[in-house]
Amino acid sequence: EGSSSLEDKSERMRNYVPFLLTKVRNISGRFNDSKIAVGLRDILSSKMGDLQASAQFNYMFDIPWLIEHYPADKRSKPLLIVHGDQREKKHQLQEEAEPFPNVRLFQAKLPIAYGTHHSKMMLLLYAEGLRVVITTANLIHADWDKKTQGVWISPLFPKYSQENQDEAGPEGSQFQKDLMDYLHQYGPGPLNEWRQHVAEHDMSNAKVRLLASVPGRHIGINKDKWGHMKLRKLLQQYGEFDDIDSWPVIGQFSSIGSLGPDKSKWLCSEWLRSLASTNSLTSLDHDPSLHLMFPTVENVRTSLEGYVAGGSLPYSWKTAAKQPYLKDFFCRWKSECLGRSRASPHLKSYTRISPDLTKAAWFIMTSANLSKAAWGALEKNGSQLMIRSYEIGVLFLPQDFDTSEKFFNLPENQAESNGVILRLPFDLPVVPYTNEDRPWLWDRQYSQPDVHGHRWNP
Numbered sequence: 119e120g121s122s123s124l125e126d127k128s129e130r131m132r133n134y135v136p137f138l139l140t141k142v143r144n145i146s147g148r149f150n151d152s153k154i155a156v157g158l159r160d161i162l163s164s165k166m167g168d169l170q171a172s173a174q175f176n177y178m179f180d181i182p183w184l185i186e187h188y189p190a191d192k193r194s195k196p197l198l199i200v201h202g203d204q205r206e207k208k209h210q211l212q213e214e215a216e217p218f219p220n221v222r223l224f225q226a227k228l229p230i231a232y233g234t235h236h237s238k239m240m241l242l243l244y245a246e247g248l249r250v251v252i253t254t255a256n257l258i259h260a261d262w263d264k265k266t267q268g269v270w271i272s273p274l275f276p277k278y279s280q281e282n283q284d285e286a287g288p289e290g291s292q293f294q295k296d297l298m299d300y301l302h303q304y305g306p307g308p309l310n311e312w313r314q315h316v317a318e319h320d321m322s323n324a325k326v327r328l329l330a331s332v333p334g335r336h337i338g339i340n341k342d343k344w345g346h347m348k349l350r351k352l353l354q355q356y357g358e359f360d361d362i363d364s365w366p367v368i369g370q371f372s373s374i375g376s377l378g379p380d381k382s383k384w385l386c387s388e389w390l391r392s393l394a395s396t397n398s399l400t401s402l403d404h405d406p407s408l409h410l411m412f413p414t415v416e417n418v419r420t421s422l423e424g425y426v427a428g429g430s431l432p433y434s435w436k437t438a439a440k441q442p443y444l445k446d447f448f449c450r451w452k453s454e455c456l457g458r459s460r461a462s463p464h465l466k467s468y469t470r471i472s473p474d475l476t477k478a479a480w481f482i483m484t485s486a487n488l489s490k491a492a493w494g495a496l497e498k499n500g501s502q503l504m505i506r507s508y509e510i511g512v513l514f515l516p517q518d519f520d521t522s523e524k525f526f527n528l529p530e531n532q533a534e535s536n537g538v539i540l541r542l543p544f545d546l547p548v549v550p551y552t553n554e555d556r557p558w559l560w561d562r563q564y565s566q567p568d569v570h571g572h573r574w575n576p
């Protein structure tokens with residue numbers, strides 16, 4: 119091949135889905151290349167813009183550690199921390215914030231029991247514009263050190279000037295509308311200012327759909343705004359796929375809720391029906407195959423962190439004992455493609471891939487684990503969607519990228535394709551559990567020493 123065609127080829131291949139992982143310490147540097155991975159300091163660095171203020175939405179915070187990751191000259195800029203802590207944990211957070219006069223705390227209300235403020239998002243206001251970052255990592259050291267985590271960094275959204283106010287494209291303004299809807303759910307308070315910032319910036323170049331959950335019993339038009347019903351709506355509206363009924367759905371996550379006594383109660387009825395939605399009007403006469411990727415005990419024991427990684431995989435024996443049917447769907451965590459088989463997964467990702475493993479119809483990175491609390495459960499004969507937690511993620515659809523192809527190409531298919539390449543965070547084909555494999559349960563004892571010679575005795 120002549121050099122020009124090679125350049126053309128490399129030029130052609132530059133179109134990757136902008137889904138990144140976090141850097142992992144102690145693995146080969148090639149797997150932390152800036153095309154694949156990013157660290158918190160990189161995200162907050164002044165290379166991204168001249169920071170004026172930021173808002174950090176998350177579940178777990180180490181405030182001094184977080185502030186130290188901002189550039190030195192930006193550590194006293196206004197920082198709003200949006201959390202879900204209550205009672206003693208709320209007081210601990212207030213004490214931690216005390217020494218930092220630029221830090222404000224805002225407690226998200228959790229009106230339904232067992233809900234969590236699980237969303238992990240950064241709003242970064244610069245002199246030059248606004249950026250949105252959505253991730254799966256808590257704002258604590260352990261989440262950015264030796265785990266597999268997901269990150270989406272938006273383009274720099276420019277502030278509207280009068281002329282480009284009307285130029286916003288449909289999906290971009292849709293991203294802005296969806297983000298505004300989400301922020302409104304927090305109600306009045308310090309987020310008023312951030313809703314204003316979102317309104318003032320042109321997000322037409324977002325290239326993702328926002329997929330969020332907010333606590334509540336959602337009815338009417340609100341039933342399709344959140345959780346798995348939002349995904350169902352998006353895939354019915356934009357899922358321009360030819361016959362993909364035979365394409366498997368893969369869910370990958372770091373915790374599992376109580377899903378009901380058998381698969382027909384929620385997993386393979388309402389939840390899988392949403393993930394298997396397309397714009398075709400013919401309904402599915404059979405379940406698409408479903409793979410659920412969740413670490414085995416061996417995955418955790420041999421991970422870079424050892425059993426300690428299991429502290430971030432809060433699947434309990436009590437819950438697991440009620441749903442042995444999940445075993446039929448389980449597959450191991452494996453990520454040789456990205457050098458992360460031993461970097462315990464804390465990201466959550468969902469996708470639908472072709473049987474020949476060369477294409478993907480869509481891809482989701484989100485904070486939402488496999489639980490009704492996160493995705494919602496239909497109640498009252500399907501008239502309302504009950505969600506307990508705040509969650510936020512992004513859906514990547516092929517048509518939001520400048521490609522004539524209806525699918526994303528997986529790296530295996532690099533030869534023929536000139537479309538958009540999607541790097542999945544895990545290896546294909548997936549590896550089903552053997553009869554000896556057990557899902558990690560964080561409240562069981564494990565006596566076989568881990569890589570650090572430790573046992574797990576919760």
Ligand SMILES: CNc1ccc(C(=O)O)c(C(=O)O)c1
Binds near residue numbers: 236373430464485487
């Ligand atoms: C009950 N609290 C949590 C349960 C699961 C997770 C997870 O992401 O797997 C997190 C978190 O790390 O935000 C919190």
